[in-house]
Amino acid sequence: MGMEPAAARARRGMPEKRRAIAQAARAVFGREGYSRASVDTIAVEAGVSKRTVYNHFTDKEQLFQAVALEGAEQVTEAVGEILERHLRKILDVREDLIAFGLERVAAVTAFPDHFALVRTIEAEVTRIPPVVLEAWKEVGPLSSHKKLxxxxxxxxxxGLLVLDDAERAANHFNLLTITDVNQRTFYGALPLPESETADIVIDGVDTFLRLYGTGATKA
Incomplete structure (x- = not known):
């Protein structure tokens, strides 16, 4: 049995009430948005008093940052596992990139509360404190990008790809596949038919290989 990921150990070690508050906060922020969500509502949904919420979190800003970062860490962990599964050993670069892209896209549906929070962040980006926004970007989108x-x-x-800047190539891959699907589905809120999702990923991988593939791997 492998070692339990650090973030998973940390979540397991959280006090029960803090876990309940975080779970409720993630749901309330995702449903009502950052500005409209209140600590009172979160406390009711968590089944605790408002005082208990403030015993664990200084204010709404800190609570939002905590749940956004915890969710981002979970997604980044999952992305790391998907990368290892598909891209650690390459048998057919095109098929392996497609398989990675499809599972990476599907992972959005495994974290519905977190991606509801992501929709909140995008909708209220000018209202969310910049320090919270930057911390979330570093732990979430930028971290997942850097892992690829x-x-x-x-x-x-x-010798299976030709590239000078791996981070730029990773950005292009994400834009052509994962980001394209996420934007069309609003991060899983309006799912596409599987066949349409597959077409986007396959077309994205083929375009990526036209940019970065060798003679043997270009579509």
Whole structure:
């Protein structure tokens, strides 16, 4: 049995009431948005007093940041596992990139409360404190993006891709596949038919390989 991820151990070690507050906060922020959500509503949904919420979190801003970062860490962990599953050993670069893209896209549906929070962040970006926004970007989107780059570099080192900047290539891959699907589905809120999702990912991978593939891997 492998080692339990650090973030999972941390979540398991949280006091029960703090876990309940975080779970309720994630749901309320995702449903009502950052500005409209109140600590009173979160306390009721968590089944605790308002005082108990403030015993664990200084204010609404800190509570929002905590649940946004915890959710981002969970998603980033999942992305790391998907990367290892599909891109650690490459048998067919096109097929492996497609398989990675499809599972990466599907992972959005495994974290519905977190991606409801992401929709809140995008909708209220000007109302969310900049320090909270920057912390979330660093732990979530930027971290997931940076995890892909070393895999692409190793694939290139094997002569299966041609690239000078692995991070730029990772950004292009994400834009052509995962980001495209997320924008069309509003992060899973309006799911596409599986066949349409597959078409987007496959077309994105083929475009990526036209940019970065070798003669043997170009579509």
């Amino acid at each position: 780059a070393p895999y692409l570099r190793r694939i290139a080192d094997r």
